[in-house]
Amino acid sequence: MLGLSQDIFRRTGKFYGGYFIFPWFVVGIMATCYRLTGAHLNPVITVANIIRRDKPAGFSSLLALLYIPAQYAGCWGGVALTWWFTRDPGQLTIQRKTGQDNFWYSEAVGMEFAASFMFVLVYLSQSGRFTWTAPETGLQALIIGASYGSLVAWSSRRTGGSLNPAYGFGQNFWDQMDEGAKESFQFIWIYTAIPFLGMVLALAIHMLVHVPGNQHAKEKAVE
Template identity: 25%
Template sequence: MFTEIFLPELMGTAVLLLLGGGVVANVLLARTSGGGGGPLMINLGWGLAVFAGVYVAYRSGAHINPAVTVGLVASGDDLGGDTALKVPVYVSAQLLGAFVGACLAWLVYRDQLDHPDSDAEDKLAVFATGPQIARTSSNLLTEVVATFVLVFVIIAFGRTPSGLGPLAVALLVVSIGASLGGPTGYAINPARDLGPRVAHFVLPIAGKRDSNWSYSWIPVVGPTIGGILGGLVAAAANYV
């Protein structure tokens, strides 16, 4: 399973977080060429990061997201057999890949992250999501709904002969970011948030704030619930 699942998922998720974290750093941090690019630039950057990550992880089915993995299982997909063994392999590779990708983004933007003109909140935002208004019920619901859309529509893509593949998923992520990303920053991926949050915690970043662990469970639990619901509804609606 190492070359079939673990390595592709690790590399795909690392590319996702390198490019996704990179666009956030480029827009938010001081002394970059992309300063002031705004939310749309971040949404497009994350969509293209997904596009690249999916291509890199094609051999494993390109989940690069634990919510997608559990959502597919909830829909009745047995992942080619040995489901109970494969799910932990997928998830562990995704978490490690996200951590590695975040560390690579840190290497690229190390000077900007350490610069005194870069705000501590923006430094954390390069690695992890956070709410604009901290309210547990609303924040959790936002992540559930956004991830439900992600997983349900990904499964629906499988029933259409569009041939768009990774581009369709990339455009879906851009749409979710532009439409539903405002309240929480749309983690929609437990690995995308947890792995980089750990990286923020351990990396020697000058002037950083705490890693906001009190919020960290929401972008893990919310997307997991949303992914499972997306898979269940897709199966009930005969999209699988």
């Protein structure tokens, strides 16, 4: 569902208000499965949850490993459905500099890194029992979903709008199957590797700053 809605958003964002609508789609998707699975929907989030020390209650690292192929299959199928609906598989590429034959590589990498970092940090803070804004799962899903949708919209001008290795791979795969153009896999490393680098920084800040700081604040409040 996320792969399908993200693909539709990317095609309509500039013309039909998709930049505003997409975050609310994500909130709805997150709320639907947040209580049951934690609403990972993204391999980066799954890996972050496996590594983090403040794991959510009932979290199983072994079960989480099964989420990753499901995430890839979901995004792969979502893009395939959009191709079937529109007869166009779409394309995920970074922006080309106006009047030049080169691309915004450094800007795209920087935006994908920064947006992924911010999203993972929000997810970790809102799903952690020491750092969440409130224990209500509905509010957590709202904050996480709106953050993801907004950051995809923010980064879409330079990167095309991904932040999800499963979606980035699915979109590039179907573009390759359709036309086999050089650009189909030219930028796939940005979409599949850079989000994990953003995750590493987010994990470090969460575990070294957020969790100890909030634990200390709660201990002081009890005294």
